[in-house]
Structure formats: structure tokens, C-alpha cells
Amino acid sequence: MNYDILFRDLGDRRFRVALAGAKGSFSRTLLAQIRAIPRLTVAALCDLDAEGVLQLLRELGFPADAARLCDDPASVASAARDGRIAVVRDHALLAALPLDIVVEATGQPEIGARIAVDAITRGVHVAMVTKETDSVVGPHLNALAKKHGVVYTTADGDQPSNLIGLVTWARLLGFDVVAAGKSSEYDFVFDHATGQVTCTDRACTAPRIAGLWELGVDVPASLAARAEALAALPQRTTPDYCEMNVVANSTGLLPSSDILSNPVCRITELADIFVPREDGGILDRIGVVDVFNCLRRPEEVSFGGGVFVIIRCHDDVVWELLRGKGHVVSRNGRYACVFLPYHLMGLETPLTLLSAVGHGRASGSDTQRVHAVMVARADRDFVAGEMLHMGGHHHVMTDTTAMLLPAGEARGLAPFYLAANKRLVADVKRGDILPESAIDLTGSLLQSLRNEYGAGVQA
Incomplete structure (x- = not known):
């Protein structure tokens, strides 16, 4: 362009x-x-x-x-x-x-x-x-x-708009989008000499990662082993669910699972991971949004908070040609990853x-629908009258865990940021997802908009 x-x-x-x-x-x-x-x-x-x-x-x-x-x-x-x-x-x-x-x-x-x-x-x-x-x-x-x-x-x-752009680019060109996603905010940087893994201002010693550097034949097992080796580091962050909610509503792609996948992996592995299980990957369905944690060495380039799409390869010769030029193609040649390795924010x-x-044109989507809903699961028992406080750099709602559900599975549940900074009018048990009926929504403009335009924007 x-x-x-x-x-x-x-x-x-x-x-x-x-x-x-x-x-x-x-x-x-x-x-x-x-x-x-x-x-x-x-x-x-x-x-x-x-x-x-x-x-x-x-x-x-x-x-x-x-x-x-x-x-x-x-x-x-x-x-x-x-x-x-x-x-x-x-x-x-x-x-x-x-x-x-x-x-x-x-x-x-x-x-x-x-x-x-x-x-x-x-x-x-x-x-x-x-x-x-x-x-x-x-x-x-x-x-x-x-x-x-x-x-x-x-x-x-910002990542949602960047990913909306990449998905629509792929669709316009006729590609079959299997998955789309982004890297989480900060990389997992592994120092082979010390066995230490650093993620922003946190670090842990994880020498096992050296033996898990290659993905291996059993992809889910390798990813589970990496996650266990890095259990001392956070592997899920609330903003990722929020951003994938925006992308889902703008593209029609659904969350890969309620808690997304968040594998710790290298850029070169993406086309072997975000593919259907029958092809060796981790996806139970296709046409999804998801997130990964970028694993790299200190001297290797970062994904830069960037975005990616996984597409199907329909001609072996074409994609072997592109593999030879350095593009990320799955080991079985059936999928490829196209990505933008940057996130330049307001620039x-x-x-x-x-x-x-x-x-008079949106650079994101001008046909949004409610395809997914980010919700909050209670990490402890809450009682009526408590305030659901939101704060911190990542705008986390205290004592809750974020989840992302297809809209059809979220009926009656409170969107995460609708509930934030609101008071409870009913008890909520640990492990339950916050229902809309338990939130005092008096005077909420968000709720007024949902009531006025909800029927017209449901998927």
C-alpha cells in the first residue's frame, strides 16, 4: 500500500x-x-x-x-x-x-x-x-x-487494530485463517549460560528450558513441560483477554478456549502450535483468537508485542519456495504463520x-458484533456490598481471574469491565463466574448502551 x-x-x-x-x-x-x-x-x-x-x-x-x-x-x-x-x-x-x-x-x-x-x-x-x-x-x-x-x-x-488489519488482509487475499493472535506484552528471555529466564522485571532459574528448546514431536507435551518449568513466572495477563475480545468482536473469530492457550514458544514454532490437534497442534477448533508468550535468547529479535495469523497452505511447491526464503511454515507443510513483529502504539x-x-473510514472494523465476552471468575468468596476494585498497570479486577467466552456461553454473565469498580448486590462463591444480576449497575452508561443497542449487535 x-x-x-x-x-x-x-x-x-x-x-x-x-x-x-x-x-x-x-x-x-x-x-x-x-x-x-x-x-x-x-x-x-x-x-x-x-x-x-x-x-x-x-x-x-x-x-x-x-x-x-x-x-x-x-x-x-x-x-x-x-x-x-x-x-x-x-x-x-x-x-x-x-x-x-x-x-x-x-x-x-x-x-x-x-x-x-x-x-x-x-x-x-x-x-x-x-x-x-x-x-x-x-x-x-x-x-x-x-x-x-x-x-x-x-x-x-495498538495490537487489536493491528491484528484486525492482518486478519482482513489475509481474508481479502483469499487465505483460510485458522487462528489469529498476538504475543503477550513481554518476552521470556532465556540465557543458556545461566539457565535464567527473565520476563520484564521478574526472573527465575529454569535450566530445564535448555532441554526443551526444541519443540519435539509431541507439541502439547512439550508446551506443558515448558509451562511447568516456568511456573514461577506469570503466563497469563488480563489485557490479553481484553484485546482478544475486541478482535473477536471485530472479525468473528472465537476464543480458542475459555482461558486461551498462552504457550511459551519461539516464533519459528507458531505454525506447528496454533493448528488443529489432528495435525499435531493444540487447537480444538479453528477460526480462533489466541495468545502466546515469546521465548527467545537475549541476542534474538523480539516479537515486539506483534500479531500473527496462521493460514492453510494449499500448494506444496509455493510454500516450500517460501520456506526456503525464511518464512515460518509448519513441519508438515500444511500451515504457515504470517506476522507483524512490532507494536508501535501511538506512533x-x-x-x-x-x-x-x-x-470517513474506520481503520479497525465498522461491522462489530458481540462474538465473545470477557468475564471474571471469583478467586475467593465475595459477599454482597463488596466493591469490585480495578487497578494497576494491567487494570486487573482484584481477586478475580479473566476468561473469554463465546457470546452464546456468556448469557447472564457480567462482562469483566462492566463489573469493574461496581458494588455487588449478591454473594458470589469462589469459582463462580460473576453474573450480571449480582452487580449494581445503577447509573452505568455501559449498561445503558448494552440495553439500547444490544439486540442490534448480537452475533
Whole structure:
């Protein structure tokens, strides 16, 4: 794809962008890149830490007078007239500005929905980075956007949108997509000299991995042995379920299993693992989303939080030719893995903004349906009146475990991020999945959207 040609028709048009959750890491990557794109103008930045946003702009080299802290509609309008970025704490003040698109990156499910609804209903496009919101009501917000003639889309650079792009690329070319997925956030790096495996800031000594470096004939057994050898390291993370929920709703692919597979494996092994069991792999069904933990040596290239698809090989000669060029083809020659080994976050998001505002097209999916539901299993007994607290870098709901179910198996169950930060109105026993009836949903915008648009977006 030649991107110069793709966006040439936009000419010298400039588009006004607002960013909610402006102090976060994703937002920093977007702000670092957006200054290099003349067609995009940052009109407003919203975050509770407004002073931190001003400091961020200074760190990124914005001029000292580029932004102005605003606390009412009049000051916001004044900043706009003076060509300054309006920095606000209250997202409601974004309505005081003429905007073309809002990038929602607060990470807060209910707030993300509110910001999106407010933008859409006043005719402003939305690029949704808050996967917590999208996993619950992405299809519903998509329906609302269609009603108002604007675009609602995931954001390029983030893994869900990248994987949606790769899946649709494969389908357009006529490939049979067996599985699609991503690597988890951090690699498992094995040092053969010391026997130590490091995953971000955690490490364990696992000399057995040296003897398990090759996948072996019995793939499930090899993967089980690796998982056992690395039991001291976390092999499942909550955001992976959320992101695969978004991809499932955007592509129609279903979760491979309730807890996904999460094998610890090398890039070269993917086409032998994410294939049906009858062909030596781990899948009980095809047409699925899944996640793996990338295993590599320190000197080997990372998967970079990237995404992949597993496709069927229909011509032996073609795929043996491609194997010879270094492509990842299964040992039996029946499957191949095509992957994008990077995850550049906001550095790529300007493509989404230009597509939405300039062409009226989503860079993610514009036909979302509820194909899967991320739910929460109680890790202890809960009693009525308790608050289901959500926090931390990974937005984990305390004392629960995430699962991803096909929509048909999730009827009556509470979506994970619908339940987050809500109070229980009934007891929930350890091991049970949180039912919707046990959650106090009074005043929940997420629930209002589900009630209003639910029937129209069910798969």
C-alpha cells in the first residue's frame, strides 16, 4: 500500500484532534509523532493530571506557550482562538471546542464510554484506545456512530487494530485463517549460560528450558513441560483477554478456549502450535483468537508485542519456495504463520485519524458484533456490598481471574469491565463466574448502551 497515494486527496486540509487520557504512555507516543504530521493539529488534551500534561509537552519539545490550562468553556474557547492547545481536567469541556476526532485513552471503562458518546452525538469521530470500554460496548458504540454519521474505530498501532488489519488482509487475499493472535506484552528471555529466564522485571532459574528448546514431536507435551518449568513466572495477563475480545468482536473469530492457550514458544514454532490437534497442534477448533508468550535468547529479535495469523497452505511447491526464503511454515507443510513483529502504539495512530476524518473510514472494523465476552471468575468468596476494585498497570479486577467466552456461553454473565469498580448486590462463591444480576449497575452508561443497542449487535 502506498500511503502517499492513499491520502493524497486530503491536500492541505488540517484536522483538529483531542486526546483524553493525555498523560498515559500511549498518549505520549501519539503526541511524540503527531507534531511531524502537518494535517493533524492537537486542539485539546484532557487528563486529571493537567500539570503533568503540561510537563509532558515540555519534555516533548512543544513551545513553552503551546498549551494553556483551562477550567471553563470560556477559557477553552479563548485558547482555541489563540491557536493554543486547551489542557483540561474535565472531559465535558471538550464540547466547547470544534473538533474532528477524539482519541479516547483514559483506560477507564465508564469514563471512556461517556467521552465516546459525548463526541459521537455531537458529530465527532472517535478512535478508541481504551480496550476496557471497547471490550464491553465497542459494537454498541459502533452502532451509535453509524446512527450519527461518524466513525468509531480502534486505533492503529495498538495490537487489536493491528491484528484486525492482518486478519482482513489475509481474508481479502483469499487465505483460510485458522487462528489469529498476538504475543503477550513481554518476552521470556532465556540465557543458556545461566539457565535464567527473565520476563520484564521478574526472573527465575529454569535450566530445564535448555532441554526443551526444541519443540519435539509431541507439541502439547512439550508446551506443558515448558509451562511447568516456568511456573514461577506469570503466563497469563488480563489485557490479553481484553484485546482478544475486541478482535473477536471485530472479525468473528472465537476464543480458542475459555482461558486461551498462552504457550511459551519461539516464533519459528507458531505454525506447528496454533493448528488443529489432528495435525499435531493444540487447537480444538479453528477460526480462533489466541495468545502466546515469546521465548527467545537475549541476542534474538523480539516479537515486539506483534500479531500473527496462521493460514492453510494449499500448494506444496509455493510454500516450500517460501520456506526456503525464511518464512515460518509448519513441519508438515500444511500451515504457515504470517506476522507483524512490532507494536508501535501511538506512533502509527495518525493513520487511523487521517482515515477516519479524511475518508470517513474506520481503520479497525465498522461491522462489530458481540462474538465473545470477557468475564471474571471469583478467586475467593465475595459477599454482597463488596466493591469490585480495578487497578494497576494491567487494570486487573482484584481477586478475580479473566476468561473469554463465546457470546452464546456468556448469557447472564457480567462482562469483566462492566463489573469493574461496581458494588455487588449478591454473594458470589469462589469459582463462580460473576453474573450480571449480582452487580449494581445503577447509573452505568455501559449498561445503558448494552440495553439500547444490544439486540442490534448480537452475533
